[in-house]
Amino acid sequence: MTGEALLDIQDLVTVFPGPAGELKAVDGLDLTVNSGEVLGLVGESGCGKSVTALSVLGLLPAPGRVAGGRALFAGQDLLTLDPASLRALRGASISMVFQEPMTSLNPVFSVGRQVAELVLAHRDVSAQEAWRQAVEMLGQVGIPEPEKRAKAYPHQLSGGLRQRVMIAMALALGPRLVMADEPTTALDVTIQAQILHLLRQLQEQSGASVLLITHNLAVVAQMAARVAVMYTGRLVEQAPVGEMFSAPLHPYTRGLLACLPSRSPGRGQRLPTIAGIVPPLDALPPGCAFSDRCPERFAPCQEEEPALVEVAPGHGVRCYLHHRLSRRQKRAAA
Amino acid sequence: MSTAQTQELVRVEGLTKHYQVGGGFLGATRQVLRAVDQVDLRVLSGEVLGLVGESGCGKSTLGRLILRLAEPTAGRVFFDGQEISGLGRSRMRGLRRQMQIVFQDPVTSLNPRLTVGGILAEPLRIHRQGSAAQIQARVEELLHEVGLRPEHAGRYPHQFSGGQRQRIGIARALALRPRLVVADEPVSALDVSIQAQVINLLMDLKERFGLTYLLVAHDLSVVSHLSDRVAVMYLGKIMEVIPAGRFQTPPLHPYTEALLLAAPVADPRRQMRPPALKGDVASPIAPPPGCRFHTRCPEAQEICPRQVPELRQIEPGHWCACHFR
Structure with missing residues (x-):
């Protein structure tokens, strides 16, 4: 079902001005979203996961700036595309679902009108037909009484219904790629379950690719078939979801999974932790960006940053521990 | 269980908080929001009681009512056997030393104009806890207890990370050596790795100082990890009170079951199940009659909209408000 690369991000560098020179919020990121797959992009606040999506979409807020790299979408580099063509792609072929639907929807127009506007902007249909399609889409995302709800304003809907409207808008024009940035973070757990289930269903029906940022x-x-983990603007590990959770390799990924209360050995036990805090971008340690917190640091770690190396099919890790392992494995194989 | 553990520190009876909403001007109708409605609950000395539920269920309001940070519309609150509802300001002030709160958002709950030393000294001064030198020493001790360094006393809140700010919030709550700490979503604003550090700190401090926690949170994995017992709220009512060790084991209230099913599991081998609950939480303004959960309950029967199910003991230590459990 999943196939070739639909979005191929190569060596993306995004910078923000800092007090002492530019800070790299994204630093040499390589990331591929294959057609028809859900790729999870995870990391803690400030790791650059949202900035990556905004960079690719040309929506980076000033004073941020894409300083290098390519983002090939179906062979076209989004980073060099003229604004008009990019706008035509956004909404139609690539769409977004944001965390907070209240701030992403326009408060002064009915939700039906907002979906219809989107249809009108990209399709050659009458206003009446656009409204009809909008109502149909609202129905498809499970909004009860869509004819009536289409006339409602965002504030008249619950958080869960607003997020359904956002999803209807994101899927309105049959996109090939949906970027969903914390789509359920603002929702209660029973509503989150509904929205995740809906996203999964619609993704399977449409065959769209999803970059799920969370x-x-x-x-x-x-949700995801593959997972990529970011830390201080870098990809530190990527793997198929099963491997990422059963056999994570990077000490950061291992630390993140270990400190989840749900994976703790027993109730009331102390949780494993990752020492220290994420360093600010202008105070990264030399070499590997995780080296100052890493329990398994050894000499080379603070000399030079390790590359992201594929140690098993589809499993890449940016850590010298596993580069060594992989060489040994290669020798064993040879 | 020893007798010390089973002694109750807090008891609430028929606790109710209604808010008037809307209206007021030009004769629009005022409505009543039933944030907390006829709640009976006990917090045992030395335990962690987790209080879970979705937004608007009244869990934070209940925490504030117990601390008398909000005045109840009806009902009574007992602290250590003494009724505190209706106590005057000065007598309440003496009791406040024994009950403190940790807020969710360490950014907005710390005074940005005070140094950390000032923030921690403030409650000590208000409650006249010794000379300036003694207060100074106590501030340093508090910083140490929550894993901060003495030199941090001179810095301002904005100079700290989110996790460190939450440590400051916890230190402030501990300043007066309370017996009860209401922790209102203490880790939900924190990143995963920092969350684990703060959870460990809360457990260490409880152990060291024999604290009792009312832990208000929406994250079931955090609540079941930290708590001895869990109380589940829905639309202002307690639906279930259950020992945390049995939190995942039937029989459970249908709402608790739905909450557990809805929470995503950090294990890709577990298939995502279709959502157990349809629709949204009903409004706490004009909540459904009878069992408040009946509009979303997959097991609702004819009796449910007609009769409010009582919270009754269905197994030793396990209380449930459902006609069919």
Whole structure:
């Protein structure tokens, strides 16, 4: 079902001005979303996961700036595309679902009108037909009484219904790629379950690819086929979801999974922790960006940053421990 | 269980908080929001009682009512056997030393104009806890207890990370050596790795100082990890009170079952199940009659909208408000 690369991000660098020179919020990121797959992009706040999506979409807020790299979408580099063509792609071929539907929807127009506007902007139909399609889409995302709800304003809907409207808009024009940035973080757990289930269903029906950005590892475990983990603007590990959760390799990934209360050995036990805090981008340690917190640091770690090396099919890790392992494995194989 | 553990520190009876909403101007009708409705609950000395539920279920309001940070519309609150509802300001002040709160958002709950030393000294000064030198020493001790360094006393809240700010919030709550700490979503604003550090700190401090926690949170994995017992709230009512060790084992209230089913599991081998609950939480303004959960309950029967199920003991230590459990 999943196939070739639909979005191929290569060596993406995004910078923000800092007090002492530019800070790299994304630093040399390589990431591929294959067609028809759900890729989970995870990491803690400030790791650059949202900035990655905004960079690719040309929506990076000033004073951020894409300083290098390519983002090939179906062979076209989004980073060099003229604004008009990019706008035509956004909404139609690539769409977004954000965390907070209240701030992403326009408060002064009915939700039906907002979906219809989107249809009108990209399709050659009458206003009446656009409204009809909008109502149909609202029905498809499970909004009860869509004819009536289409006339409602965002504030008249619950958080769960608003997020359904956002999803209807994101899927309105049959996109090939949906970027969902913390789509359920603002929702209660029973509503989150509904929205995740809906996203999964619609993704399977449409065959669209989804880049699911979240800090919630449980959401990723349930939704994604592959997972990529970011730390201080870098990809530190990527793997098929089963491997990522059963055999994570990077000490950061291992630490993140270990400190989840749901994976703790027993109730009331002390949780394993990752020492210290994520360093600010202008105070990264030399070499590996995780080296100052890493319990398994050894000499080379603070000399030079390790590369992201594929140690098993589809499993890449940016850590010298496993580079060594992989060489040994290669020797064993040879 | 020893007798010391089973002694109750807090008891609430028929506790109710209604808010008037809307209206007021030009004769629009005022409505009543039933945030907390006829709640009976006990917090045992030395335990962690987890209080879970979705937004708007009244769990934070209940925590505030117990601390008398909000005045109840009806009902009574007992602390250590003494009724505190209706106590005057000065007598309440003496009791406040024994009950403190940790807030969710360490950014907005710390005064940005005070240094950390000032923030921690403030409750000590208000409650006249010794000379300036003694207060100074106590501040340093508090910083140490929550894993911060003495030199941090001179810095301002904005100079700290989220996790460190939450440590400051916890230190402030501990300043007066309370017996009860209401922790209102103490880790939900924190990143995963920092969350684990703060959870460990809360457990260490409880152990060291024999604290009792009312832990208000929406994250079931955090609540079941930290708690001895869990109380589940829905639309202002307690639906279930259950020992945390049995939190995942039937029989459970249908709402608790739905909450557990809905929570995503950090294990890709577990298939995502279709959502157990349809629709949204009903409004706490004009909540459904009878059992408040009946509009979403997959097992609702004819009796449910007609009769409010009582919270009754269905197994030793396990209380459930459902006609069919």
